[in-house]
């Protein structure tokens with residue numbers, strides 16, 4: 001049996017610290033790393049650990065991990081280093097999780113300190129009180145209470161229980177392209193084919209088209225469409241439901257669908273729709289929260305207020321923690337508010353609590369929301385140039401560091417590039433030191449919020465090199 005390769009890095013080693021100055025007061029390396037590939041990808045040590053895992057891991061792991069075949073040793077800021085010493089720029093961030101990048105000393109130290117003190121929750125702790133205080137301080141002003149959970153799906157399920165408790169109704173509307181997790185209560189709300197084979201779903205779940213304007217199912221254009229998708233949703237709800245809509249569940253911008261940005265008038269229109277049906281609009285900010293879009297919340301871009309919000313991912317900078325935020329007014333609804341009715345074993349345990357408190361503190365101290373906005377707009381401008389340069393770049397979009405591209409065989413039919421071509425793109429990027437969700441024709445770019453301008457520029461430059469390679473060497477119009 002193969003053995004694990006030796007670890008080449010010690011956690012907490014000051015040589016490995018990425019961006020310049022951090023909340024802990026520790027000095028990081030003056031120049032954050034740029035990607036640097038020294039050998040074959042994947043190299044022999046990566047291959048060994050990947051094969052070792054493959055002996056035991058059940059099929060169904062992440063596609064990006066299967067395609068990369070890499071084993072990682074450590075991370076620093078916006079880079080990841082594999083077991084063979086190749087350094088990659090991380091445009092994935094654990095799918096929007098690594099808000100502070102990798103091994104940020106502030107979070108490393110906070111978690112290490114707390115692990116030696118108290119790890120198990122249930123009772124009140126200073127740590128949880130502080131995490132709650134900070135969370136409510138940065139939350140939209142009408143959201144004054146929160147419960148912690150461990151994962152995104154768990155939080156969304158809790159949000160739906162709360163909406164049902166408030167409205168005394170039970171049906172839920174969500175959107176094509178949407179994703180809210182893989183547990184029983186939310187799986188029927190996934191807006192794509194990945195749920196095929198698991199039905200039947202819980203009753204009373206309805207899906208309506210999202211404002212995914214590049215792929216508008218009605219072939220209309222905004223703003224001339226007058227938000228026809230919202231009118232359609234109204235009819236769909238009237239004709240399909242039993243008249244008991246408790247909630248409309250929406251991502252302010254869709255992550256899984258391809259970092260899709262709806263027009264700013266869409267979410268307010270959905271809020272009015274929820275009011276028409278006496279339902280609660282739940283904003284699922286799992287991806288869009290904590291500065292990712294260049295504002296603290298995705299909701300801010302359209303000035304929409306909601307009564308329930310779900311958050312996670314970037315909130316713990318890698319520690320598994322999520323939350324439901326709610327207005328004071330609805331927080332007392334029963335049965336959700338009864339003792340033990342909305343708690344969970346790990347939710348808000350002291351480790352999770354310090355992760356949340358430290359992440360919020362660091363996001364503020366290092367002005368990472370502003371960084372996301374600034375670096376994101378630099379990336380977006382460079383991506384618009386790629387659209388001018390390459391015929392197969394059909395659409396480019398983004399808010400802050402939530403950026404997306406659609407690669408198409410022709411700009412009229414908008415049919416996406418084939419899976420085979422996309423895998424070439426993914427692997428060519430990897431060979432050049434860029435780790436990107438580029439294996440699907442709707443490419444997603446969501447790097448850590450600590451990414452520097454030089455790193456972001458280099459990442460887009462690599463994408464440019466890969467696109468030039470595809471234009472010159474690949475029959476990109478072909479394939480299935």
Ligand SMILES: Cc1ncc(COP(=O)(O)O)c(C=O)c1O
Nearest residue numbers: 151152153179180181255286287
């Ligand atoms: C918007 C949104 N909600 C919920 C989830 C589910 O989160 P988790 O995978 O932690 O259950 C995700 C995960 O990608 C998400 O993007």
